[in-house]
Amino acid sequence: MVTFESIKMHLNIDTQRFERIGQQEVVLAENKSRLQLETICDICKESAEEALFTRIIPIDGVYLAENYTSAKWIESAACLLINNGETLERYSRVHSAEKYQVSIVSGGSSDFRVCNEAALTLAYFGIQSRIFPDIGVAGIQRFFDAADAISLAKIILVVAGMDAALVSVCGGYFHQPIIAIPTSTGYGAAFQGQTALNASLSSCAQGITVVNIDNGFGAASAAARMLSMLDKDSVI
Amino acid sequence: MVTFESIKMHLNIDTQRFERIGQQEVVLAENKSRLQLETICDICKESAEEALFTRIIPIDGVYLAENYTSAKWIESAACLLINNGETLERYSRVHSAEKYQVSIVSGGSSDFRVCNEAALTLAYFGIQSRIFPDIGVAGIQRFFDAADAISLAKIILVVAGMDAALVSVCGGYFHQPIIAIPTSTGYGAAFQGQTALNASLSSCAQGITVVNIDNGFGAASAAARMLSMLDKDSVI
Amino acid sequence: MVTFESIKMHLNIDTQRFERIGQQEVVLAENKSRLQLETICDICKESAEEALFTRIIPIDGVYLAENYTSAKWIESAACLLINNGETLERYSRVHSAEKYQVSIVSGGSSDFRVCNEAALTLAYFGIQSRIFPDIGVAGIQRFFDAADAISLAKIILVVAGMDAALVSVCGGYFHQPIIAIPTSTGYGAAFQGQTALNASLSSCAQGITVVNIDNGFGAASAAARMLSMLDKDSVI
Amino acid sequence: MVTFESIKMHLNIDTQRFERIGQQEVVLAENKSRLQLETICDICKESAEEALFTRIIPIDGVYLAENYTSAKWIESAACLLINNGETLERYSRVHSAEKYQVSIVSGGSSDFRVCNEAALTLAYFGIQSRIFPDIGVAGIQRFFDAADAISLAKIILVVAGMDAALVSVCGGYFHQPIIAIPTSTGYGAAFQGQTALNASLSSCAQGITVVNIDNGFGAASAAARMLSMLDKDSVI
Amino acid sequence: MVTFESIKMHLNIDTQRFERIGQQEVVLAENKSRLQLETICDICKESAEEALFTRIIPIDGVYLAENYTSAKWIESAACLLINNGETLERYSRVHSAEKYQVSIVSGGSSDFRVCNEAALTLAYFGIQSRIFPDIGVAGIQRFFDAADAISLAKIILVVAGMDAALVSVCGGYFHQPIIAIPTSTGYGAAFQGQTALNASLSSCAQGITVVNIDNGFGAASAAARMLSMLDKDSVI
Amino acid sequence: MVTFESIKMHLNIDTQRFERIGQQEVVLAENKSRLQLETICDICKESAEEALFTRIIPIDGVYLAENYTSAKWIESAACLLINNGETLERYSRVHSAEKYQVSIVSGGSSDFRVCNEAALTLAYFGIQSRIFPDIGVAGIQRFFDAADAISLAKIILVVAGMDAALVSVCGGYFHQPIIAIPTSTGYGAAFQGQTALNASLSSCAQGITVVNIDNGFGAASAAARMLSMLDKDSVI
Amino acid sequence: MVTFESIKMHLNIDTQRFERIGQQEVVLAENKSRLQLETICDICKESAEEALFTRIIPIDGVYLAENYTSAKWIESAACLLINNGETLERYSRVHSAEKYQVSIVSGGSSDFRVCNEAALTLAYFGIQSRIFPDIGVAGIQRFFDAADAISLAKIILVVAGMDAALVSVCGGYFHQPIIAIPTSTGYGAAFQGQTALNASLSSCAQGITVVNIDNGFGAASAAARMLSMLDKDSVI
């Protein structure tokens, strides 16, 4: 009874978003049925436009990658990429790039997926980033070892769960815009990222901005807004 | 028994902050005793450096302004300003400036103090802002009337309490970096700003960043970090 | 040991509800065992009365539809409909009807199921509605494109998750009764719909009423109460 | 330094609200400074338009009533009324009216102020209501004694704190639209009205709508929206 | 490596509980491993004493019933009963008994399991109860129909989820001790029973006591404490 | 404008409560205006009936005691007692009575007011109690010293703040009905009594019932319900 | 009516605490009436024993110091000290001591009172501490400047509000036992210290223990327990 046609009517794509805010719409796959995801893939297929789906569960990611030749399932970021041009190339350099506009600093290796979602989204928006993994405050010398390289970027994303102490350390040390991405790692009093979120918002360092828990995509989009203030020529 | 000398020892001022992050330390007056505030004023008096105290209660603000000739109590922002140079001049233009780097858009006239704290802090950091008051979503034509003027700035701060719907409207309309400042206006299910905070973090518009509830200072500091990415010459 | 007979005793159906409040009882399937659901189906079978089950999980919905010829599993609304007369006909027109008493405006395609539960319940109560999908505030021009059609209805339901900004936009724009249905879409600070709920309750627009999170049925029932104020003749 | 002129600029009155939604703007006095309130009074004075301020603290209410001859401080509702015509007349009949469009049913005498805010706002919108005080479920015979009189109205507002049990009793008994106004009465596990709010939203009766805690104004505004569905002639 | 012997050491059974408080220990099966449950069954087997396990998951309940001849899996109450004597007999009469010391009044058929856990525990403690199912406030005439029969008992347990309005109705109507058992039925603002719990604690009726969410066992144990105040002879 | 007459109409006293539940109505003074309290005092004066007001603030308590000769302000319990007969006599024996039906065990001397509210309410209902103060678990020998005397009563109330550990100690030691009264003493993670409340509800001892935070009145009322199960002759 | 004698009966002092746990009882003044405080002072006067009252409000502290010659009001710690011997001497050296067993590291000057409560309690237990004020992570060089001096102690207390990032920095750097004291400084998302508490509990550094919000006394008591493991001779 629920047919393809009836579903298609439910999509009301914001085709003017790029003109207004300079960024394409990105599809939040979570909470969408497979039928809805397939409908969007069909539209992309027709238009041959690039598209990015975030927070897609593995079983859907693999299914769509198998059924649409233009779709790639990026397990490390839990994303699906369609008709990608240079996005994957940029993403492949997130641990090795020597020139990067955004540093993504991570508190622990459990925040892996969120770092990658941010890096992939930046790549999708045409921005090269570099990930500095596992810079936990519990071994603070690791922070100082990486500090010079981190500060080569124009913007710094700090991905941190639990107590998110890394956010304040970065905020007090770097002059760049800092975007905190609290993550849901930890248990008990970590409250699925709420503690990291509140700690980031209450940071003793000044001028920190914060996005939603695990929202690598949102931080990347915010960073892209900031970089758009610069002359296009200065962009890598 | 608690003497001035013993208190003074408790201050451990971060004198290198400007060198590291390009911004002076600002004093959070809330929760500090009057004795502590006086000690800081004395230090400022000796050094003749400019200083800003935020979230100061009226009785302390008036007292200090009466006892330190260099101190001005800014009731509209609940701030104290010491040895100010051009800061007040910039602040006096927040409703009339024709050139401004930051637009401060406000959801309702109850958010007045927070808007002013942001504008005064920006002024203190050398940045001209303009306040667009009372642009509530409940009468959305007011938003469209002001939209062109708002978009003249490089960065947009959105000050909004209750449901913070203005944040998403701005986020979907402007390409600039958007910093949401949720406020504690409202009652009942507004939960002292927590609803506005969570709504801002969950905004359906992409690339919004958020600061703590009522944190006009923090948003201003974040905006200053972003503007520091630009050539100094382009700054008004 | 737990037999059919002993279960049947546990049902104490409110047979006078229609006389009192003008609406039949609707069965909340969630948290009921399959044995309980079967018992209710048996009673319906005997009485040949129409019945509606909401929030039924797919495995139970499919099972009952297979075992009771009068039962239809409506996947798009997660409902089961028994002995339906014109209900499905009305439901089939929710995207195409030209005359409708209720407009159901939706913030995003993830709120699909809740919209459908509201539309199906309205159909069950004899009321034609129309769904306006995907009118997110992040692309506000979509709202203005649909506004005239939305306002043809007597009552407007606004289905919105995350920050529920659409609620205030509608509340400030339309003169009709507005019923907000906050949804559990979103993650992190969306807190399973609690943020959308609190934002709706704190709306800056005046005269908004709110139902429980994801409660499409409840909003439909409230709308039916309101429409019952009108002359029956004016009903489509 | 903060002058009258600079304040006035902060007001951006939504002058088209009546045309759009059929209701005047009502001023939420809470969180506004006295200077802001005076500015609004001055504007009303010039325009000679009727105005209503809700949630005004006694000291401000008395002050304004003393300084503006057109202003009346209504202590029982914590409201200020300006240039009122027939509003007070209607309000004076809330315990005696024989014809009324809205019944306001109250769980306990502590909810007094909220009932009155609703009744006064309705009067301001041209609607006669009647208050049925102290109909607590703990002595349920009081409910049945009043039930017939309550049901003479077109719409029923239920004002209830603590566990808000009255909401479900009304919802299961009357066919009219029901608007629950949870109140902040009670202590401990009443959580300043949050329990009454959540209980109202989770009501076992179907088709209940809910407004914010203590929001008598909002419920009145919602009732006015609903009544506007009717022919003007049928309005008392 | 984890052997039976090492587990057995972990049990430190409170063998004097009956002497102290007049009730046997009851085993909370939830969160215990199957190995732990088997160890307890073995001990019971040796001692041939009666035992009751509550909150046991079906897969464990069935497994133990299959492996210990003295064990019976009571699906309707999610309990396991070992070496039972007259307990099951009493339990089989919970819908038909004409003499009963405890009335168990239930708000809706979704609270079925909790009612049964209470009735079975009472039976285990030698007390006959009767269940009055589905007495929801949404159809309050059902309450008045059953009120006389309910009041034949010495103690009344009220099992209610969502807004738990039934608790106040009973508390205002009956003179007996009332024990409220809030349940986790409902969704959204029902918050897994927290709303029912807080509503019960905030009841407008006086002298209500409350146990933990879904805690049929605890309410039965409390009722047994109360009944132990009476002469043993008066017990059925 | 708000006159005595108009207020009086707001009172809808439940005159049949004693007949139904065997207890008089008790007035919760909190959140009532002084005018409302005076109205109730006037009614009592006319009827010459005994009355009890709980949770009355000192300034109102003193005022009413000064203006109504039949009223006594009981500071230790924050209550007002009107036309009292033997109530005060019983209350004066709460530390010395040798025969008592209820033991009130207190965790710390900060819970003083709540203990007294319970004892006074019991006295008002004709029941003698005895208070066992300061039996904190931090010095558990104090508990064992008093245990025999505590167990002379038929019912035990446990008044405990912070972690409410005393509740479980009593629950595991005594066979009587136990009613826990969590209190709001403590700070930080005590969360105004919520921790004591949740700890009482989660007690590892079986058969504990709980009332609202600081609700001495409610516990007394519940105890009176339980004692009413006994032959009147056995009551002291 | 409430007389001194009747109050005295309410005190049930734990006279054996020192023997059991090696520490005297300390009086939590908060929530005690002045009459209760005076009673305790009278008992101390008779026994001539040293006593410490924590969390005493200034008006009570000053009053008692004026009325009991043996009592000293310590404003900086919000404590009252009775019959003190060497306690004040030790307390006077908290900023200058060269030998100290406990380092008290503080995140900001707003945590002043809590630091002092910890230092005074330690002094009362015979332990010398040293306070390292204002070591905020926002200027992390201040931490490294003080690190060697901090590590001279056997135990480290970390007093930190807002995001409590200092806790993890200390935990990852020092080998000593670390006790985190979260404080209620900060606003909005700091949630009166709950964020600092949860962040401390979720610290990414291993082996941190935590006490209640603002609980300087509790941390001092815990440190005294730890130091009691050492040979008495090694204590300063």
Next chain:
Amino acid sequence: MVTFESIKMHLNIDTQRFERIGQQEVVLAENKSRLQLETICDICKESAEEALFTRIIPIDGVYLAENYTSAKWIESAACLLINNGETLERYSRVHSAEKYQVSIVSGGSSDFRVCNEAALTLAYFGIQSRIFPDIGVAGIQRFFDAADAISLAKIILVVAGMDAALVSVCGGYFHQPIIAIPTSTGYGAAFQGQTALNASLSSCAQGITVVNIDNGFGAASAAARMLSMLDKDSVI
């Protein structure tokens, strides 16, 4: 696409932790992908160093134990141990050791896993502990039976869920350092361990320290910090 090499780069092991804080890093397995866990196992294999993984899910624990000969899956503690030397030997004595530095007291047999995680971590740090299981306050004589044996240790860990009453009982009875480990056992108002956590933080006994919910590892690490204050020779 996600290859072994790219993952390995994400590990940034804190090799200097032992030198700084005297304890090896322990791997929190939760939230790490199997690929990440395998990478760490590979590194351990190369270095032949001992390692401990906590909070590992059974399916991963068994898989790694089957694929790495040096790895042992310890189901009772939900841990994986690699290249262990004497750790398992110490762990095998946790119920029989006659000499032990740490007593682990447990409130109920459901806290089994957490006790074992603490005991195994202590063993890994070279410390012998002894577990005293099932010492629940509901049968307090069990506590007194074991008290002498418990007090033979230098440090006492108290593992307790639900209301955590055992924490205060121990805190008031023993002079040793007490570390409370609240656990997530219980349901409803136990709130997944939050009630036990808050009760422990609000304990009426003085000088208790607390770790995160279920954090046996953290408590063990804190105990090791404390024991490191002693002469190494006194360690068993």
